[in-house]
Amino acid sequence: MTALHPQPRAGVLEIEAYVPGKSSAPGVAKVFKLSSNETPLGPSPRAIAAYKSVAAHLGDYPDGAASELREAIGRAFGLDADRIVCGAGSDDLLNLLARAYLADGDEAIHTTHGFLVYPIATRGTGAHPVVAPETDYTASVDAILAAVTKKTKVVFLANPNNPTGTYISFAEVKRLHRGLPGNVLLVLDAAYAEYVKRNDYESGIELVATNDNVVMTRTFSKIHGLAALRLGWMFGPSHVVAAVNRIRGPFNVNAPAIAAGIAAIEDVAHQERAREHNVHWLAWLKDEIEKLGLKVTPSVANFLLIHFPPTKGRTAKEADAFLTARGLILRQVGAYKLSNALRMSVGTEEANRLLVDALGEFFGRAA
Numbered sequence: 233m234t235a236l237h238p239q240p241r242a243g244v245l246e247i248e249a250y251v252p253g254k255s256s257a258p259g260v261a262k263v264f265k266l267s268s269n270e271t272p273l274g275p276s277p278r279a280i281a282a283y284k285s286v287a288a289h290l291g292d293y294p295d296g297a298a299s300e301l302r303e304a305i306g307r308a309f310g311l312d313a314d315r316i317v318c319g320a321g322s323d324d325l326l327n328l329l330a331r332a333y334l335a336d337g338d339e340a341i342h343t344t345h346g347f348l349v350y351p352i353a354t355r356g357t358g359a360h361p362v363v364a365p366e367t368d369y370t371a372s373v374d375a376i377l378a379a380v381t382k383k384t385k386v387v388f389l390a391n392p393n394n395p396t397g398t399y400i401s402f403a404e405v406k407r408l409h410r411g412l413p414g415n416v417l418l419v420l421d422a423a424y425a426e427y428v429k430r431n432d433y434e435s436g437i438e439l440v441a442t443n444d445n446v447v448m449t450r451t452f453s454k455i456h457g458l459a460a461l462r463l464g465w466m467f468g469p470s471h472v473v474a475a476v477n478r479i480r481g482p483f484n485v486n487a488p489a490i491a492a493g494i495a496a497i498e499d500v501a502h503q504e505r506a507r508e509h510n511v512h513w514l515a516w517l518k519d520e521i522e523k524l525g526l527k528v529t530p531s532v533a534n535f536l537l538i539h540f541p542p543t544k545g546r547t548a549k550e551a552d553a554f555l556t557a558r559g560l561i562l563r564q565v566g567a568y569k570l571s572n573a574l575r576m577s578v579g580t581e582e583a584n585r586l587l588v589d590a591l592g593e594f595f596g597r598a599a
C-alpha cells in the first residue's frame with residue numbers, strides 16, 4: 233500500500249525518544265537539580281566573561297573550523313589540533329560518527345546500561361543496535377567481543393559509563409581493541425574522564441594516537457560546566473576526522489561556545505576545584521547512603537547509581553516522588569533497564585546533605 237505521507241527511513245520510528253532529566257519540581261521554592269550530571273560549581277568565571285565578550289559580535293558567523301578552540305584543546309592535552317573535531321555537544325559527534333560509519337543493515341554494539349544516545353544514533357542510520365550484557369553494572373570486554381559479527385561496524389563504549397558510573401581499566405580497553413577487526417570503529421566516549429582518579433584508567437588518547445580505528449569523544453558539559461552551550465570534541469585518526477568534517481554542519485559550533493570553551497580549558501585551577509569537590513562528596517554520599525541500607529554502585533564519575541528495594545513504599549519510583557516534593561530532583565533510569573534505581577549527580581554540600589537527610593526520612597517513614 234502506498235503511504236499517504238512521507239515516511240522516515242527504516243529504524244527511525246523504532247527509536248525511543250531520549251527523555252532528559254527533569255529540571256523542575258512543581259510548587260517547590262528551592263530546587264536542587266541532581267538529574268543531569270552537571271557540575272555544582274558551574275563554569276569558570278573566565279568562561280562566563282569570554283561568553284559575554286562575544287555578545288557584540290552576534291551578527292558574525294563563527295569560525296566554522298573552530299581553529300582556536302581546537303588549538304587550545306591541543307595545547308591542553310598535547311594533541312595535534314588537526315586531529316580534533318569540535319561539535320555541538322559530544323552528542324553531535326556521536327551522531328556524526330554513526331552517520332559516517334553506519335548504514336542500513338549494519339550493527340553497532342553498546343552495553344546493557346550504556347548511554348542511550350548510542351542506540352538512538354545507530355537506529356537513525358538504519359543500522360541495528362546490538363546489546364552486549366554487562367557484569368556487575370560494568371562493561372564486559374568478553375561479552376562485547378562475543379557480540380561482534382561480520383555486520384559490526386562500530387562499538388560504542390562510555391568509559392566511565394553513564395548511568396552506572398563504572399569503568400574498565402586501560403588494560404581492558406586495549407584487550408577490547410585487540411579483539412576487534414580492523415574495520416570496526418571503537419568509539420571511546422570519555423565524557424567523565426576528568427573526574428576519574430584511578431591509576432589504571434586512561435581516557436583513550438594513547439589508543440587513538442597509535443591506531444587507525446579508535447576515536448575518543450569528550451565534552452564541555454560536565455567538569456567545565458558549559459552544558460547549555462552544547463560543546464564537545466573528538467580526537468581521531470586523520471581519516472576519521474576527514475570523514476566527520478565532510479558531513480558535519482559547516483558552523484556546528486557557535487561563537488560564544490568557542491570563546492567560553494577556550495577560557496574553560498585554560499582554567500586548570502577551576503577544573504581542579506571541581507575535581508576535589510567531587511572526590512570528597514562522591515565518597516561521602518556513597519558512605520552515607522550505604523549507611524541507610526541501600527546499595528550504591530561504585531562510581532568514578534560525578535554521579536551515583538542508588539538501588540532501591542522492591543518493597544512497596546520503598547521503591548525508586550516512590551523515593552523519587554518523595555525527594556522531588558522536597559526539591560531534590562534525581563534521574564529515573566528505567567529507560568536504562570534500571571527501573572529500581574535512581575541516579576544522582578554529586579551536588580553542592582547543601583544539596584548532598586539535604587539528599588541524605590531526605591532519604592533517611594523516606595526510609596524512616598516507610599519503616
Ligand SMILES: Cc1ncc(COP(=O)(O)O)c(C=O)c1O
Pocket residue numbers: 268269320321322323324347390392393394421423450451452453459462463464
Ligand atoms: C556518557 C555520555 N556521553 C555523552 C554525553 C553527551 O554530552 P554532551 O552532548 O552534553 O557533550 C553524556 C551526557 O550526559 C554522557 O553521559
